[in-house]
Amino acid sequence: MSSLTDIAIRVLRQREVGLLLLIIVVTAIVSTVDPGFLAVGNLKDILVRSAPTAIVACGVMLVVVTGEIDISVGSLMALLAALMGLLISRHEWQLSMWVGIPAVLLCGTLIGLLTGTLVTLGKVPSIIVTLGLLTALRGATTLLMRGENIDGLPEGLQSLAKSGIGGLPLSVWTAMGVLMFTGVIITHTALGRRLFALGSSAYAAKMTGLSETRLKLFAFAYTGFLTALATVVDVPRLPKIESGIGNGFELLVVTCVVVGGVAISGGRGRLVGVMLAVVLLTMVRPVLTFLDVGEAGEKWTKAIQGLFILLAVITDTVVSRRPTGSARGPVPVKPSSHLESEGAPA
């Protein structure tokens, strides 16, 4: 066993390092082809595109850390966008922004709480609850919008979302705030430790007296709140609100969380990794544009995103199977997945 592969394996074990290397390599290649890729305007564009994903990924990451999953955020975003349009656009109810936006945030949180309640008290698996909501909320959105697009959001909100403060749109500032807040929750609060403890062993967490119900309720409600926040700051950027908003968004977010190194079985993962994954996956489309592969290239976006997840999981398995020379042995493979461990000793 040469020391070089040893080092390579040790580097790849740190998901963040691998992702960062990948981002740097891709950026280097693209900017040699077209230096315009590194222009401030383009970098800003990538930031703006990644902002809503980053905001929601903070919530979904916590959900996954507790061993659950949320695949309803895309439809929730559409429903909240429609609600926001109805409440504050000048063609509809014409409520004040200061009433409408808190209402949207509250509604997002309540739907998150509802999901959490069904999962914890209703004991329905989270994948099923959110699958059902994915369908139901999308239907509710189209029903709410009666097949028409909504425009005419307040000017102030639109300009904040587009040009923003200090040259960066509102969504980017919000994403930074949410990131810091979530980072503090994870590393500096008991709540964060408890979420991870619950994810690594639900049984042990229960024995220590942690409330599984309350922790999971928090994770789902937080995700709902963040989805509403992302809707409020990002959707006004668009010229009009359509019912197709957020289509496939849930999968993008879950992809980012998984590629970012959060274990789907819960209990393991870092926010930095998730954010790097958000940037990497958001870069795919601009990169294809800049490589000048034209219309033909854009059609490959989904294939490349899928490939990234596969790459991430394969590296994970290969790397964790090969022990390095150090005392750090192979990562033990959990015998049961989070789906099965649900029925833990009663």
Place this chain on the structure above:
Amino acid sequence: MNISDGKRRFPWWHEAVLGVLLIALLITAGIVNPGFLNLRGQLLLSRHLWEFALLALPMTLIILTGGIDLSVGSAMGMCAVAFGMCYSSTGSVALSCLVCLLVGVAGGGVNGWLISRMNVHPLIVTLATYAAFRGLGEGLSQGESYSQFGEDFSEVARGMWGGVPIPAYLFGLLALGCALFLSRTPGGRYVYAIGHNEQAVRFSGVNVGRVKLLLYASSGLMAGLTTIIYVSRFDTAKADAGTGFELDVITAVVVGGTSIYGGRGNIGGTVLGLLLIHETRQFVSRQWQVDELKSIVVGLLLIGSLLLYRGMQVRNRE
């Protein structure tokens, strides 16, 4: 959870509840709209049911092992593109069908290989291939659609034998096969056993990896077969074939009483689940003429049925 403590009285609770719900729905529908119960009309409107139904068979087996396959809809997109490309270059329908099936098996095989050999969670693997298969189809076809495969080929999906659509016979045959496989063969027992306790099955000398590989490959094969029917029905092959099918199929299986944790469920439940969802949709769309209502009702049905099953389980334990 289903392993009884000696005095399980009646093992068909799920099926009974589903049956009652279905009958109640049909009676209500019949009273509200007497034309609804017309058998001929029902069969005519059942065309798209058979595609979900076929996909639901391997999905039942996979969910029984505690796995899931989110990629079936996307696999259909990839298969449809393969079908179209093969037809436009060779002009042979038979060859295109063969290619379509092979691509399906290959896709399912990739899923199975990653899940069984690399030990990656099925949810993650099929989430990746959900994006990758659809992306491959879109990339290769560049959004182009292929059509005009000839009159004879359209008959595959549109044709009727004795008033019943041809795909219905195919489904009947395969459903019977799956049911017999589950209840009468060692392979079927392994499927249930893996869902209950995979580790124990592995220790008792069963090649768990191979069982899983075969299951996911058969799911891919079924996606290929379904694509042939789908393409024949619309006479068009495009990368967007089967969009969103995975959700409807999983919903039908879960409503049919198969536990998402594996180990409990059967084909009969899935058939009832399929019928219940299909009839609910028909009823809702005829009664209110609002398409969006269908997805709300189906979503609520999914969550509601699981809540109901959970409630029944708690009572049984007491």
